[in-house]
Amino acid sequence: GAGVSQTPSNKVTEKGKYVELRCDPISGHTALYWYRQSLGQGPEFLIYFQGTGAADDSGLPNDRFFAVRPEGSVSTLKIQRTERGDSAVYLCASSLTSGYQETQYFGPGTRLLVL
């Protein structure tokens, strides 16, 4: 079946611009996660959705970052006034539920480069 998909696969923007990154989870998965992976590092948690609500956004680095999941499926990560330090790969993952022992399945990521 289809896995997690993310668009765009690559995004180049200028400092100060606004960007949106989209994630389509596996069909039927209620839990959705965003991670950020900097070069040479492991992914770092940003935000978690259970259904439509953000259950935990403690990993968002500052208020320039925001994410929504209005219908409990597709999610959009929004970054305002981008900075060069925001350059990274943004990974989305989904799991069937958020319960114990649920494996998170990752999408291919969006590579964001802020010039």
Place this chain on the structure above:
Amino acid sequence: ELKVEQNPLFLSMQEGKNYTIYCNYSTTSDRLYWYRQDPGKSLESLFVLLSNGAVKQEGRLMASLDTKARLSTLHITAAVHDLSATYFCAVDPGTYKYIFGTGTRLKVLA
């Protein structure tokens, strides 16, 4: 703060050899995941270890978990070139927020 450390960070090995990658973590958890990542690609789930003493094997890879020692190992048997990738362990401390190690970049030389 939960920390997850992997070693080695880089590993270059000859085909046919055996080696072990170590994943140490700093807090109580009995859920640990191993992922593989190829360059420019996303994370592929390899193993899910859910209890102390869990051992799982797939092909030339075997993963184990010792929750008392807070240690997981990924053992490679008779390495082949196709295993070249970066391997990450991730710990779930019960909050669904996976904490990843920094990864082990494996290169298998023909």
